[in-house]
Amino acid sequence: MDTHYIKEGLVEIEVPDFEKVSAKAPVFYNPVMELNRDISVAIINQYAKMVDHPISVFDAFGGTGIRGARYAKEIPGVESVMVGDVNPLAVEIAQKNMKLNDLDNVTVEKNDANILLQSNKGLFDVVDIDPFGTPAMFTQSTAANIRPGGLICISATDTSALCGTYHDPCLRKYGARPFKSEYCHENGIRIMLAFIARNLAVNQKYLEVLFSHSTQHYMRIYAIVHRGGKKTNESLDNIGFIAHCPHCLHREISYGFVSTLPSKCPECGCDYEIAGPMWLGSIWNKEFIKDTMDSVDDLQLNKKDELLKLFNQCYEESEGPVTFYDIHKICKTLKISSPKINDVIDEIANRGYFISRTHFKLTGMRTDMPLDELKQLIVDIKEEKLGPEN
Numbered sequence: 001m002d003t004h005y006i007k008e009g010l011v012e013i014e015v016p017d018f019e020k021v022s023a024k025a026p027v028f029y030n031p032v033m034e035l036n037r038d039i040s041v042a043i044i045n046q047y048a049k050m051v052d053h054p055i056s057v058f059d060a061f062g063g064t065g066i067r068g069a070r071y072a073k074e075i076p077g078v079e080s081v082m083v084g085d086v087n088p089l090a091v092e093i094a095q096k097n098m099k100l101n102d103l104d105n106v107t108v109e110k111n112d113a114n115i116l117l118q119s120n121k122g123l124f125d126v127v128d129i130d131p132f133g134t135p136a137m138f139t140q141s142t143a144a145n146i147r148p149g150g151l152i153c154i155s156a157t158d159t160s161a162l163c164g165t166y167h168d169p170c171l172r173k174y175g176a177r178p179f180k181s182e183y184c185h186e187n188g189i190r191i192m193l194a195f196i197a198r199n200l201a202v203n204q205k206y207l208e209v210l211f212s213h214s215t216q217h218y219m220r221i222y223a224i225v226h227r228g229g230k231k232t233n234e235s236l237d238n239i240g241f242i243a244h245c246p247h248c249l250h251r252e253i254s255y256g257f258v259s260t261l262p263s264k265c266p267e268c269g270c271d272y273e274i275a276g277p278m279w280l281g282s283i284w285n286k287e288f289i290k291d292t293m294d295s296v297d298d299l300q301l302n303k304k305d306e307l308l309k310l311f312n313q314c315y316e317e318s319e320g321p322v323t324f325y326d327i328h329k330i331c332k333t334l335k336i337s338s339p340k341i342n343d344v345i346d347e348i349a350n351r352g353y354f355i356s357r358t359h360f361k362l363t364g365m366r367t368d369m370p371l372d373e374l375k376q377l378i379v380d381i382k383e384e385k386l387g388p389e390n
């Protein structure tokens with residue numbers, strides 16, 4: 001295998017030569033995921049500060065070992081890291097990378113993630129699941145074996161299933177029905193979180209979600225896992241369904257494991273699309289986001305500006321309602337061209353509603369303004385009955 005060296009964060013890593021990023025590479029490495037790794041470093045660093053004791057991390061899908069090496073090198077609160085991978089070539093290169101960076105608190109194991117989780121029950125404060133595609137088959141062992149109070153960091157790249165391009169794989173992997181919509185990436189995160197919450201519940205554990213995002217081709221969630229039967233039962237109250245009208249964009253939600261939503265839209269009579277079960281609780285913790293932003297200056301992150309932009313956006317939308325509207329989609333239903341989004345946002349704010357942009361979509365608006373009023377407001381701005389000059 002031909003290799004070369006790259007620098008990321010505070011580590012130098014030997015990676016395989018490649019022409020294009022591929023899961024078929026002898027050892028997987030994707031330079032584009034630097035932002036993802038920077039975010040993980042920032043969040044685990046903040047988590048370590050919060051728990052205020054030395055932490056042990058399991059990087060279960062190590063590849064070149066770049067994540068595990070960065071956690072060990074860059075996060076002062078990390079005491080030890082175990083890196084796992086099933087690919088012997090990955091294990092070989094990861095071991096070399098730990099030596100290259102003088103990391104004697106990192107062990108590298110060639111084994112399946114589920115086996116390493118089961119054989120290290122209760123030992124890890126942080127479990128990082130970064131597989132090819134779906135994390136679904138690793139969720140139960142993560143739920144069963146993470147130390148209570150621990151942090152789970154879970155990625156999914158099977159966005160076509162979670163976002164509703166393909167229904168059957170989502171049903172098969174997550175036991176949930178998706179639909180395609182302007183906010184399907186948010187739904188994807190909510191489907192994944194509900195699946196994780198149900199797996200945790202089997203072990204009398206529950207989630208405290210800290211951060212979620214959908215960027216490029218992947219989704220990733222960060223959550224603290226707590227234990228307790230009563231709180232686990234209460235946490236399942238966050239699970240429910242969303243009904244979406246593809247015709248007029250009206251939507252409604254119902255809580256519970258069984259949808260109580262009607263099959264037709266009460267506004268226009270068209271068939272509803274229904275997704276769920278999904279997590280309808282918060283997918284961000286505003287205070288944690290702020291604390292993480294405040295502490296990134298202590299870290300040397302190449303993608304700090306991009307990270308802060310994302311965190312600021314999530315901070316802003318963190319206390320908004322479930323789902324958002326897309327100005328272009330609304331204008332399509334109104335058969336008009338879009339006014340300037342900032343004019344619409346200013347007017348929503350003037351009327352005292354919650355309003356924010358969303359990191360999920362450039363043309364998205366997260367607001368609790370009723371859809372009818374929002375449509376009328378857009379028409380009025382377009383017809384210049386409202387807006388900056390009025």
Ligand SMILES: C[S@@+](CC[C@H](N)C(=O)[O-])C[C@H]1O[C@@H](n2cnc3c(N)ncnc32)[C@H](O)[C@@H]1O
Binds near residue numbers: 030064067090112
């Ligand atoms: C997406 S890559 C991980 C990338 C790495 N976390 C990074 O940031 O560069 C997925 C890795 O998981 C490994 N893998 C696949 N199935 C596995 C399993 N069941 N248990 C452990 N590792 C596995 C693959 O060999 C591959 O190296």
